Amino acid sequence: HPAVIAAFVGAAVLAALFVWRERRATQPMLPLSLFSHRLFALTSLVGLLVNIAIYGLIFVLSLYFQRINGLSAWWTGLAFVPMMAAVLPVNLLAPRLAERIGPCPTIVVGACVSALGCLGLLWIAADTSYWMICAQMIAISSGLGLLVPPLTSTLLGSVEKARSGIAAGVLNATRQTGSVLGVALFGSLVAAERAFMAGLHLSLLVSAAVLLLAAVVIGLGAPARG
Missing domain, CATH: 1.20.5 (Single alpha-helices involved in coiled-coils or other helix-helix interfaces)
Structure with a gap:
């Protein structure tokens, strides 16, 4: 248009x-000089990519529950409760894993877990059981819960303490931008008449690809000591 x-x-x-x-x-x-720090630039990019995948997918799944399964907005919200409930306990485990294998490898693991959850939903159909979908949604949110704490701490640790507030604001801005882009992109994929399921499957593939790209970006781009 x-x-x-x-x-x-x-x-x-x-x-x-x-x-x-x-x-x-x-x-x-x-301060544009912040982006001269490799870890700062990489984690900002990963935050953008992850939110494109996760929040765009949440948007189209909410449409799936309402338009395809016929759920009300109330029951659609409740359908996401197990997915969101998995985030907190995994958030608590993430720092321990980061201490063992490092923050950047933890981000890689989290992104890969979410990507596998997206790929596990590729067989979704109009009559797929909610509980089968829920298991993959929990995998997606678990990966998100695993990568966000080390992502935040790595970004903040890459700059001087005096600029921590600005750094946190940049991460939040990039993640919010990713959310908007994801909703716009995936919304356009499912907007065509009588092609919602095809658009949903394509959205899942794009989400998995974007998450794997985020894993490659931080896995290969971060310095060894990061």
């Missing part, structure tokens, strides 16, 4: 102007 294309063009122009202005500001809102 012309409006969408115009919005992308406008975003590109404004982004270029933002970078131009920040380079010349004496006290920039976003």
